[in-house]
Amino acid sequence: MTYLKAMRPEDLLKPMPGGLCSPVGGFHVDPTRAVDKALITHGHSDHARPGHGAVLATQETLDLMRLRYGENFAGTTQAIRYGETLRLGGAEVTFHPAGHVLGSAQICVEAGGTRVVASGDYKDVADPTCVAFELVKCDAFITEATFGLPVFRHGDPNAEIGKLLRSVALFPERAHLVGAYSLGKAQRVIAMIRAAGYDAPIYLHGAMETITRYYVSRGINLGELRAVRDASKAELAGTIALCPPSALQDRWTRRFPDPVSAFASGWMRVRARARQRGVELPLVISDHADWDGLTATVAVTGASQIWVTHGAEEALVHWCTLRGLEARPLGLVGYGEEDETPDGDVSDGSEANTGGLPLPSGER
């Protein structure tokens, strides 16, 4: 029997210019440039990019990549189930639910008795459209920090849906346009609206039809859905329609009667941010863990090393240090929230965070 030399977490996963790379396993996780072998946590465009040689991901993530990038998005693909372990080079790899969007996974890499978990994007609250986040004990935990400031507490998302539905009841002659990311957020919002008892048809912007149809094909019940393009202006009075956030300020909105513009996002917690987008009905609904979620998760993974990536790295690293946890920012570039700009109309790039949070124009 041979004793393996204890591995350092850096031997298992290491930040490189193109993303996280595994020296011992010979693969990358969510690489930002084309590589031979890529493990993908989930289908958002900043994590799942086309052009890799071989891609390993959950079936849902592979399907979503195919829908977005076409049949030839990678040389070869391989699907992996949650909880299934594969040997890659000198490492063992297991995918666990991340609770972020349909098919999203945390990737656990283990070798020589050391375990590193790359959590991708995750959230620790209920979501009717994906499998719940699973806690994985590990030595080093790589966490996102999209909402890594103590001001981000997302609260009860059902209360936000309640706010939307009250507004729909109060303004029956107006259409309510809800901006939501077209993969994950849109379907979750629809599912929550249904759970709140709203059963009228819900209208969809063309850019979200394909993915929403895919969610339905995976057994997620979203009720009656209609395409906005088939509806007359009069027909849209009193309805709820979902669109990509960038469409909220687009000429596309002119087809609606006196629309109320809503936006479902964790960013809506901060008023200057909501105002910057011209939103009238901000809905604080996020697919990322909030500050309480991030800190609670970091604490219970048992990890002695916390690596912080995309978002407000500084505050979370500081919090870890206060708790006696060894923490460092990874400084990876190229991850943020995905945002579609179908006509390139949104030029302020306010959603595409790379690195630090942009400062809103405050009244300080």
Next chain:
Amino acid sequence: MNRFAQLLDRLAYEPSRNAKLRLLTDYFGSVADPDRGYALAAITGALSFRHAKAGIIRALIAERTDPMLFELSYDYVGDLSETVALMWPVIPPPPARSVPSPACGGGISAPTLTSVVTTLAALGKSELPAQLAAWLDALNETGRWALLKLVTGALRIGVSARLAKTAVAALGDKEPDEIELVWPGLVPPYTELFAWLEGRAEKPITRDPAPFRPVMLSHAIEESDFASLDPADFVAEWKWDGIRVQAVAGEADGKRVTRLYSRTGEDISGAFPDLTDALDFEGAIDGELLILREGRVQSFNVLQQRLNRKTVNAKLLAEFPAHLRAYDLLVDGADDLREQPFAARRTRLEALIAKLAEPRIDISPLVPFAIWADLTAPRADPASAGAGADAGAVEGVMLKRRDAAYLPGRPKGLWWKWKRDPHVVDAVLMYAQRGHGKRSSFYSDYTFGVWTAGENGDELVPVGKAYFGFTDEELAQIDKFVRNNTVNRFGPVREVTHEADKGLVLEVAFEGLQRSTRHKSGVAMRFPRISRLRWDKPPREADRLETLEKVLNGRALGSVQPSPLEGEGGERSEPGEGSL
């Protein structure tokens, strides 16, 4: 408190007046007494308690958070109350979840608005921090935000007292003026007001010795109106460019009460102690608030400088002395004159002003005329028609029927506003910005410029911004032009092509010009608006800065017919909307 917080939250984001009204009426109709009454008081500024200083709130959060995490958060959020509301620690801390966090913190029941307001009124200064902390523990994010805005006196939600009263009036299908009439006698939480509006009680009786009376307003006159009007039925007087006010004085229980109201009935006395002290009569005068220096009326710009000040001190009073120029007399002693014809009221007003002999109060002179054409010269040149050195502050003339009673609102055919013709220039569109609310998908705010000599030949220099005056159809045309001719983007702003041969010429109408050090061009326009799109005109033929400088020096430019917007937009909004 939570329901009130939700209302404030929603109002703070809502740009449309009608939608705000709907939200307010929904709130007042569905929330019980006395909470809704205190909400009405909070919105109309009728609550009085000592406001909490920012220092108290900073100290509370410092005891509870790490300083670096607070600084990073404050930097990001930019507003102290909001930062504290968002990062206030929830007690007990939420467990590692898979359950949604509770709507209010800690399971302690959230305070009602009534308990917050009544407790604050009675609370000693030293007890405030602990009480605030207890409330913050019990509220959710939105509740904490609303509480902090309330206790620091910074509600700023874009709702005037008038709008709130209009929403309340709608509960009982009443006109807002009916609320104004009973308002001075009422105190929070206004249960008798709501009882009356809901048909459960009689109308509350006003006992105020100096109440507001709803104001009579005019219509902008159109060329076509003159045909049906007989000049002999009318008198003309100057329309001064100040703030329409109602000055009321009376006596109750041996104490004199004097008040100054805006035309919507907001009590603005606090900002003009110099004028309220001078109201040594009994009655109600309708007039214009002006700033006079050495007997000369100052421009509206000067008046605005006084309006923008938060505190009224001796220096301000000396630099910006307030003056009342009287137009009309509604009440004289015990006599309510409103049913009497204008001519009779004018006689009483002349007598009252003469008897007063108060330098701060004078009467607006009449402008003699026999036929309409006689008024052309005074409108074009008020100086030589009796306005003298004050001519710059004349907006036009008012035509009033001699036999008209003083009626609230905007009755048709009795009072007409005949403005001086606006100035017009042809300017070139330079930048366009997205609008708000309904217009958020349109580029609807335009910065335009005129030609001036630059280092490398002629260049355009921005001279103003306009966001109205055009029709919906024209808006769509300009929007399309902006999208197709963008040369640069700066966030929500687009720079559009503006070259000698390529670009869009806008005919801009405006009321006047002032010198300005804030603008590169050195001039600032009053009430600029787009009067026509000159698709036919190449930018090289647009006006030059020298042309505008001529206006500054008192010479008139070309003129256009009054634009339709003057019906409503020309009337200045009351000073209560944020400036006082």
